[in-house]
Amino acid sequence: MASKKDERTYIMIKPDGVQRGLIGDILKRFEQKGFKLVAMKFMQPTEELLAKHYGDLSSKPFFPTLVKFMASSPVVCMVWEGLGVVATGRTMLGETDPGKSNPGTIRGDFCIHIGRNICHGSDSVDSANKEIALWFKEEELVKWTPTEQQWIYE
Numbered sequence: 164m165a166s167k168k169d170e171r172t173y174i175m176i177k178p179d180g181v182q183r184g185l186i187g188d189i190l191k192r193f194e195q196k197g198f199k200l201v202a203m204k205f206m207q208p209t210e211e212l213l214a215k216h217y218g219d220l221s222s223k224p225f226f227p228t229l230v231k232f233m234a235s236s237p238v239v240c241m242v243w244e245g246l247g248v249v250a251t252g253r254t255m256l257g258e259t260d261p262g263k264s265n266p267g268t269i270r271g272d273f274c275i276h277i278g279r280n281i282c283h284g285s286d287s288v289d290s291a292n293k294e295i296a297l298w299f300k301e302e303e304l305v306k307w308t309p310t311e312q313q314w315i316y317e
Contacts, residue, residue: 168246168316171201172285173294174256178236180281185273186239189282192255192269193243197315202242202295202304210234216297232278240298246316249288256284 176189194200208216213230220226243252257268261280264271274280285291295304 169244170246170248170288171242171244171295172249172252172291173283173298174241174243174252174285175283176239176241177281177283178233178238179279180273181237181239183273183281185281188273189269193252196251196255197311198243198245198248198252199307199309199312200241201244201306202240202299204240204299204303205237206240207237208234212297216294242295242299242304249285249291252284253286256282
């Protein structure tokens with residue numbers, strides 16, 4: 164049975180974050196927090212893949228423009244692991260609407276408009292598992308132990 168520190172989340176840097184050169188800044192925040200990167204890829208997603216990813220929003224009027232925007236440029240797909248990573252990752256990202264995000268959060272520091280909020284983060288462990296399986300093959304998830312783990316967990 165997996166321990167709580169083995170919880171995983173899916174984080175995606177959206178086209179606006181990639182185009183604005185914020186990949187390193189976003190990675191750095193998750194690394195500095197102490198989370199473990201277990202998978203990452205830079206890719207150009209298809210509209211078909213994005214429609215599956217955002218399937219829960221398919222009835223919303225903004226769905227077609229969301230999918231089109233997300234397919235307009237490459238994205239960075241990541242899987243992060245650690246204790247409470249789903250909830251903490253969402254807190255680190257900030258509110259979906261950057262205008263409601265606190266300074267110090269990724270969206271609070273780097274975004275202004277809700278339609279350009281630079282990152283996606285899983286909203287539950289269940290959705291994280293589904294999103295990870297959609298974007299990554301099992302063999303792409305690297306099992307490793309960082310040397311600093313002893314300084315992060317008791």
